[in-house]
Amino acid sequence: MTRGPRRTGRFGCDFAVSPTILSGTTDDPGVTRHRLLLATVVVVLTAAVSTTIWARAGARPDHCAAVAERAHARAGLVTGSGPEVLVVGDSYSVGAGLRTDQSWPVRLPGRVRVDGFSGSGFSAGASGCGDVSYARRVASALRPGTALVVVEGGLNDYDQPVAALAAGFDRLMAALAGHRVLVVGPPPAPERPAGTVATVDAVLSRLAAAHGTPYLSMTGVELTYQRDRLHPDAAGQRVFGDVVAERVRTLVTPGSRLRP
Structure with missing residues (x-):
């Protein structure tokens, strides 16, 4: 699978996003739902990691x-x-x-x-x-x-x-x-x-x-x-x-x- 562009979150964490997820286009509705769910999980995990990092640092x-x-x-x-x-x-x-x-x-x-x-x-x-x-x-x-x-x-x-x-x-x-x-x-x-x-x-x-x-x-x-x-x-x-x-x-x- 071709890797998408690197995106940097507001807290400095970066992650890869599939071009298909970005465009939301696919021939299989089930695959679309799976990919959207995957994208949501990535965003949530990124936010959680960022929050943990700043909590350990002691201040936002x-x-x-x-x-x-x-x-x-x-x-x-x-x-x-x-x-x-x-x-x-x-x-x-x-x-x-x-x-x-x-x-x-x-x-x-x-x-x-x-x-x-x-x-x-x-x-x-x-x-x-x-x-x-x-x-x-x-x-x-x-x-x-x-x-x-x-x-x-x-x-x-x-x-x-x-x-x-x-x-x-x-x-x-x-x-x-x-x-x-x-x-x-x-x-x-x-x-x-x-x-x-x-x-x-x-x-x-x-x-x-x-x-x-x-x-x-x-x-x-x-x-x-x-x-x-x-x-x-x-x-x-x-x-x-x-x-x-x-x-x-x-x-x-x-x-x-x-x-x-």
Whole structure:
């Protein structure tokens, strides 16, 4: 039998389709029904395989594309003036659920740029969109003359092994060797089990101390949240930003020294 053209499905899976099936022409009605049934089975199986692939990857391609688009939009918003400050973070840093200009980094002193990706964290496996960990992204986000790098996150590492969190943190610090860094931990978002947030906070605090890096715990900060009970609302973003800004001022003012 002559093989038909290769067709590529919307999820990138390809399959062969018989010219007879495509045209629907045959002299035997029974054969026609059989071939139509076969074509239906092929389509269903292709969709099932595609769904399984994306489920194993952890996220749909349209979701990851939307997250990347949001990250790009936030990266285009540079605020303030003065010393160069780079924020590397998760959905909090891009203001998920809000306008980008309502995200907490706008509260910081200095000329602030943001490299944020919703769902990401210190661990390589924190995101369902592949390895978009902080260590993986930070090198391309750095600019000459950056006075301070603020790394914010941890809520997406809550279900990751401590070893994975530590490995990601170590890779991040290696990528930021020679740069002044402030690590900002996760707040007690109601949607996350309290015990897991406390564990991540403790691990990050210990790792930062081991690297001689300042650490700002947010577990005692009360925020107001959106309906998802995970992301701060506009008021919560302001509170978050003001707490971080207070610490940032001690690190970017002339003559300031690193203080863990």
